[in-house]
Amino acid sequence: MVHGGGGRAMTQLVEELFVAAFANPALQALNDQAVLPPPAGRLVMATDSHVVSPLFFPGGDIGSLAVHGTVNDVAMAGAVPLYLAAAFILEEGLPLADLARIVESMAAAARAAGVSIVTGDTKVVEAGKGDGVFITTTGVGMLAEGIDTGGARARPGDAILLSGTLGDHGVAIMACRDGLDFDVPIVSDSAALHGLVAALIAAVPGVRVLRDPTRGGLGATLNEIARASGVGMRLREASIPLHEPVRAACEFLGLDPLYVANEGKLVAIVPAAAAAAALAALRAHPLGREAALIGECVSDAQHFIELETAFGGRRVLDWLAGEQLPRIC
């Protein structure tokens, strides 16, 4: 498909596509902004730009990812997500069918998550200046009084829970991008987690910290929490859930699954006394069936995260400055 005129034709096409797909009164007003009734409680806002190659992968695509990513950022505050704004940067030459698929998937993800995409924007850049499509989504949600799940609240003794298996998203993307086929296909875990969060908070209102281990994986997330809270952590590798195909793929690729990205998992830190209730609440939800208690916070001035390995050894789960560089001398 060809779009002359600086992409104006495409922009128009796209807007029609969006209005149809995201059907809601605010968007249908076709203004440059959405006018919305204020929710009760506190407002929560989050924004996230989504860049992924390939655009379509097992378990999702950039459209569903753009909804889940921002919904989860809002949800990790303990909030109920309500609205999304979406900005698209389209590369000239993107097949319209692909765009339609992405938009459809976005709409479906938003519907399933119970959020409305109420305003948006589209820009077109020359071929070669984008990676097909970039989507920035901004989310607004409502946070009830008395809930605080900020990263600085972990205390020594608190239990660390993980809502399910690690690495599915990152490995699915890599396998797809690098054209690697594994015996058992690996599917991204991309999902909206606010329902799981609501169930958890209902069971354990005193949950201390919520975080989704996206880029940098569990390793990056736990190190951020440990440093913000001024605690150390002890984890048991054997209790960290991992799908067998993901484990094998990581071994083949030389990756540590604890540093691989996830898009549908959360880490919850709760007081030790509430650990059993939290675990039960997570497991009762379809997105938390494989939830596990993976360790606890300890008092440690140096904020080390120590992992007891499956073979009884111990190693530090470090934060990394960038990519996983070789380290073996």
Next chain:
Amino acid sequence: MKSLAEPVAPLPPADARASESARWRLRLRGQVQGVGMRPFVWRLAQRHGLDGWVGNDGDGVLIEVQGTRAALAAFRAELRTPPPLARIERVECSEQPLQAAARGFAIVASRVGAAHTGIAADVAVCADCLAELFDPAARRWRYPFINCSHCGPRFSIVARLPYDRANTALAAFPPCAECAAEYADPADRRFHAEPLACGQCGPRLLWRARAAELGAPLADVLAETLALLRGGRIVAIKGVGGFQLLCDARNAAAVAELRRRKQRPAKPFALLAANAASFAGLVELDVASQQLLEAPSRPIVLCRQRAGVELAGIAPGLDRLGCLLPAAPLHWLLFHEAAGRPAGMAWTTQPQPLLLVCTSANASGEPLPIDDAEAVTALAGIADAVLGSDRAILARCDDSVVLAHGGGFSCVRRARGWAPQPLRLPRAGPATLAFGADLKNSIGISRGDRAWLSQHIGDLGSVAARRAQWQALEHLLAVLDVQPARVVCDRHPDFASSRAAAEFAAAHGLPVYAVQHHHAHIAAVLAEHGHDGPALGLALDGFGLGDDGAAWGGELLRVEGVHCQRLGHLRPLPLPGGDAAAREPWRMAAAALHVLGRTDEIAVRFAAQPAARTVAALLARGVHCPPSSSAGRLFDAAAGLLGVCATMSYEGEAAIRLEAAARRHGAAAALAGGWTHAGGVLDLRPLLAWLCARQDVAHAAAVFHATLVAALAEWIEWAVQTSGIRCVAVAGGVCLNRVLLDALHASLETRGLRLLQARELPPNDGGLAFGQLWLGLQQT
């Protein structure tokens, strides 16, 4: 032990005033405290009829002596042969006015000042103490903590300066009247021996843990320990610098069980025997190896295994055995027990049948336990019994590992017996603290032109190891009393050592210099040789982060002070799976096949590897395959192609096995056309291609070594010609390979070039901190 001892300054010329009286003040610097220096001086002064005094202070030993010039000169001449543990680095002498009143010679009380003296390393039991240990009439017959001014623990039991009993692990044991008398008698071998003790007043051995089924306690701890060992049990004992695990080396089931419990499938174990004669049937003991074995530093000495000797499970696939002689009285007492408690010394030089495995009692990746309670916890499930004591170890110190060659020795691991002996830097600079790298970690501190390397700390992968690094740092700062003015670390941003350096620097407001890994390797060797000018550096290493962010490890560098230029490198091989390729040599073999255009052979050749198909795909697509010029990975590729080692169970296993295979074969000729060289890039693909089709592993391994040597020598000659620099230093972990290094040294010698190699320091990352110190200190 190599020492820094300088000859005492020349004596003043003998003159006609020989009978005239004079008074001299002598200042002795170096390792002169806690080593029996003052009683030695006292006896010397008595013998020459001199008046005056001797005392310790923060700068070392201070002496004032008065007498005839002839007697003074004779006294000073005899200072050249101090007690065994003393290392006199400098003597300053000044003339003083005569003092009429003072008669006789006294030892005066210690005066504390800025401490510029050194703590001695831990040394083995001396001959005098050994004779007492086995003399049924002696007060210390069979006493496991016997020592004197000339032997015993030092570094491992000192908390801080000054070196007084109160600052050692013996603080909790007030000496009995007899010990106190020995301590106070300048004529006694134990005069001012801070750790002196006896069965009445000193520390005792104590069972800390015993598996329930081992039965009721016997009266005698030593007899019981021996009975357990003879019964095939694994016993942990408290050695000099930490707990060790012992078992009967001739009991294959016991050795296998130790391997199973320690989760150490193949890494070689060291053997402990009573004396060199007991090793004679097992290994080829040349004079140099025997001297190292018997040295007071008591290292583990790697010795060539005798042909036909088969000790199941001790050093699988290798041709060398790590041999060790008793380092502590307790070790001696076990052999004494096994020999039936003979009186006297005769048995100590006769072959003894008891042969023990002696290995550090750490869980894999963890530091050596030094505390009894810690050992009980750490060794539950590993040791059947834990024999501790009520004498604390204050500084953890593993066994050192060395190897005799070329009339000297080279160091594989520098720890007990060497730490914290100072090394000399080519010149003085600001006090610097260096943090080393993350594997085989050792830290270093300099003051002036002296540098102290910590004991081997090991792999910083665990929290306990990182805390051990802090402990070692604090202990070193306390026993040296240095205030660092700057900090140095490796350039790898994710090294724990680099982060510890940043943390220390921030806490103390100091600048941090991050230096390139291989530059530091070469600098360590240059500094050890006192070379302070331009040089060529050949880094043959596993991995270090390069200036371009890539994985370096086979580099030809031009080094001049803080400047380093990369003249050339080995042609990079892809590392399929990054660090996984450093653990699995078959992956490097796959990488070799790929660069030879034979990617499609990978899946067939390595069909036994579940990852083979994926690795072939990674290589074909160039994903998850960071390129590396590492020499270590080149060895892995060769070992993988030859089937010497598919996956490693310990670091360096593939290269060590390949070296052993080459030595088994003996000399071989280099493969003609085995390499190409253009623009500084050395390409060994023809050699790798040749290896692909070899069946005779030992021959192929020998040809691999010979070809690599010829290629490296040609490469170096090219660099010498283009740079005009003739001084060449070689460093990096691959330099532990003696087959390679001896041949390279010889080859360069025939070309009229001298190759500088690591001597007292390990060539691997264990010596890196010394190079970092030298580079950090030169930063302006």
